[in-house]
Amino acid sequence: MLRRRPARSASADDLLSTLGRLTAQAREGAEKQRARVELAEALQREMLPAALPGVPGLRAAATYAPARHGLDIGGDWYDGxxxxxxxxxxxxxxxxxxxxxxxxxxxxxxxxxxxVAGHAADPGEVLSRANDLLVSVDCGLFATCTFVRFDQAAWELSSARAGHVPGIWATTDGRSGLADDPGGLPLGIMPGESYPVSHHRFATAGAFVLLTDGVVEGPSFPIEAGLTQVTRLVSANADRDPATVADAAISVAEFTGHTDDSAVLALRFDAVPPEAG
Incomplete structure (x- = not known):
């Protein structure tokens, strides 16, 4: 009858050697991940605009919150x-x-x-051309986006959405709601996609807010609840400066449990000027 030989007991030196090797591998992996996160954070900081444009009667402000755990950096952006x-x-x-x-x-x-916007001011055309450009690159990634154009002469905001979260508007007389306009697919998925354009003309002073889903949605926090919360806060601050509006909106991200990064872009506008009416 054959008997199984008992397993050889590892010596203390063997265990310490193995532990040291695993520790070194873990440290190397952690350092590589930290380097990738730091590089992503640097890219994020450099690519977000240092300032946003404005005109008399319209001011803009934005705020960005990095991912809570430092690993989900790099997804959200804003520009003006x-x-x-x-x-x-x-x-x-x-x-x-x-x-x-x-x-x-x-x-x-x-x-x-x-x-693209330098040659096509219409928001729908901007998104359509940008979408075709990204599809042609074929990098395997896609993005949601909202693009808006403010016409100072008409005091009108034209907007188009590519699979993105709806905007939120509120006026100083207490009215508010979602700019849940029709949209198209996210950018980079299908060539030839079209993006409907919606028009908003402001007869009363207030705020128009664009945001990313990291602000309003979490693992157990439905996006509808997040949008309701942001709408309430934007309405409560519609008569204040755009930085205050943006800060109020992004504060909702603290309650959603979302670990993603998040961004808010707030436009604070006055009533339609007499010459534009």
Missing amino acids: FRLPDGSLAFCIGDVQGHDVEAAAFMGQIRFGLRA
Whole structure:
């Protein structure tokens, strides 16, 4: 009868050697991950605009909150710039995925939108051209986005959405709601996609807020509840400066349990000027 030989007991030196090797591997992995996070954070900081444009009667402000655990950085962005015809463009978006690749893709989208908008002021056309550009790159990522154009002469905001969270509006006379306008697919999925354009004209002073889903949605927090909370806060602060409106809106992210990064872009507008009416 054959008997199984008892397993050889590992010596203390063997155990310490193994523990040391595993510790070194873990440290190396942690350092690589930390380096990737730091690189993504640096890309994020450099690619977000230092300032947003404005005109008399319309001011803009934005705020960004990094991921809670430092690993989901790089997905959200916002931007604002002047167009060749004198109007203002603002956009906000969220890239699928995170880390360095998402941060780099976010930069491509942001600068791609700027380039396209220089030749096509219509928000729907801007998103359509940007979408075709991203599809042609075929990088395997996609992004949601809202692009708006403010026409100072008409005192009108035109907007188009690519699979993004609806905007929120509130006026100083107590009215508020969602700008849940029709939209198209996220950018980078299907070529030839069209994006309907909606128009909003402001007869009363107030605020218009764009945000990412990290503000309003969490694992056990439905997006409808988050949008309701943000709408209430935007309405309560509609007569204040845009930075205060943006800070009030992004505070909802503290209650959703979302670990993603989040961004808010707030436009604070006066009533329609007499010359525009």
